[in-house]
Amino acid sequence: MISQECRAGAVAVNAGNVVYEILGEKGDLIALTPGGRFGKDVPGLRPLAEALTEGGYRVLLWDRPNCGASDVQFYGHSESHMRAETLRGLLSALGFEQCILAGGSGGARDSMLTAMLYPELVTKLVVWNIVGGVYGMYQLGAFYVLPSIQAVRFSGIEGLLKVPEWRDRIAENPNNRQRFLALDAAAFLTVMMRWLNAFVPKPGQTIPGVDDEMFNRIKVPTLIIRGGENDWDHPKRTSLEVSCLIKGAELIDPPWPEDAWERAAEDRAAGKVAHFNLFDTWVQAAPAILDFLDS
Structure with missing residues (x-):
């Protein structure tokens, strides 16, 4: 395992530097991934990471390629495929053979795809704010590509x-x-x-760029926090469909208000970022995540 002295830094993965940080002194490792192209220091992510470390786990925070202070990279079937390959390389470089994967929004997709492509790396999976639906997929393509x-x-x-x-x-x-x-x-x-x-919606692809049959590769215990009732970016329907595609997955209601994402997006659009960031509510999921991981 990685020494305690090497708790933050950057390692080269596929010809690009990846910036990372490890919180916690002991326990199983959780690779925690935010959404969008936000880096590890996006407001709202660290409180969740700290709550998980207080629960007895170590947490890997990382700037995915094209996020934060890591190097930009452009290859792969999709950006999430590239990130999954990068996470595998990062874990290997840090000396971790297995970990728990946890992520929200784009981080949920990255985590699920990592579990599909590299199942030997994953012991448990926790995802929330899963992107899907016509609006959600077209929105991502228009915004990021x-x-x-x-x-x-x-x-x-x-x-x-x-x-x-x-x-x-x-x-x-x-x-x-x-x-x-x-x-x-x-x-x-x-x-x-x-x-x-x-990001073009297609039959048989509940999440962007991933054939539904790929979900058969996820065989680890999985917790899904469903999308909000009126969340256009992370539809409730998508999380319900994913729960059906992952055999044995546990689906729970969100611990935050049903309209949390919509209200945060409105505040952000109005320039009230200091008041309410998109990921501020995520720490509220810590008790449910810890209960699932400890069970």
Whole structure:
């Protein structure tokens, strides 16, 4: 196992540095993953991590590729496929043979896909705010992929340097500027079109870019916190369908208000981020997660 002295830093995985941090002194490891392209320091994530460490676990927080201070990377069937491969490499580099996977929103998808592709790594799985549905999938493609495609089509690779999201990645990690400039425009667009296609709703794909039959590979105990009643991004229906696809999965009601995500999104749109962040309610899931993990 990793020594206690090496509790934070960066390791190279698939030719890109991945920034990580480990909380807690002992216990089984939980790899905790947030949503979107948010990094490990996004408000709301650390309180949940700290609550889990107080429950007797260690928690791995990590900046996925294209998040936080890690290096940008662009390959794979989808961005979640790339992240799953990266997580496997990160765990191996840190000396962990197995762990518990936990994540919300995009982190739920990343965690489920990791459990599908690398089942030998996973002992238990906990997911919430699962993205699905026509609106949720198109929204992700439009928000995370289309701006990059349009920037390169109209301004070449240098156009990526003007995309607000990528400006943030360069600000947190100046090495990313050269990583962008070194990209081949045609090859980058090929990857982006593949990533965009993953977000096009298709029969037999309850979550973006993943065939439903892949859920048969998840055989570990699984806890699903269902989506809110009126959550357009993480529909209640999607979490119910996923609970049917993972044999033996336990489905529970959300410990936060049914409209928590919608209200947080409204506050964020109104510029009230300091008042209410998207992941502020996640710590409320700690008791349920700990009960499940300890059972």
